[in-house]
Amino acid sequence: FMKIYIGSDHAGFEMKKDLISYLKGGGNEVVDCGPETYVHDDDYPDYISVVAKHVSKELGVFGIVIGRNGQGEAVVANRFSKVRCAVFYGGSKHMITLSREHDDANILSLGSSFLTNEDARRAVDLFLDTKFSGDERHIRRIKKIENYN
Secondary structure, X not given: OOEXXXXXXXXXXXXXXXXXHHHHHXXXXXXXXXXXXOOOOOOOHHHHHHHHHHXXXXXXXXXXXXXXXXXXXXXXXXXXXXXOEEXXXXXXXXXXXXXXXXXXXXXXXXXXXXXXXXXXXXXXXXXXXXXOOOOHHHHHHHHHHHOOO
């Protein structure tokens, strides 16, 4: 059981709905940070910032943000203190495990144009199931990143 904040723009709206249902079905607490309805020309920073704000202030929670390619969403999320957002839009899933093990990533940004809903489910499962290694060198590097804010 985990607490997960999730948000998207229009491009990620359908994938977001699917992931909310999937994650709740697994017993997780899922907070939908918007949008509540599909809006063709909405702006992703309006929703992604809400997810990132929660993750930056609450210990032990995760975030999932979704857009067309996931890159802009990660840029927004990574503007917030204590947020470490990794992007996944296909390819090697080893990138997901490394982002958790080495960087203690706490938000996963998904590119909906490059993933099926099933791909997204598998990516989210891997992200949530992978633990931070806790290695001293990774802790040291994360502390350096936090000092940039």
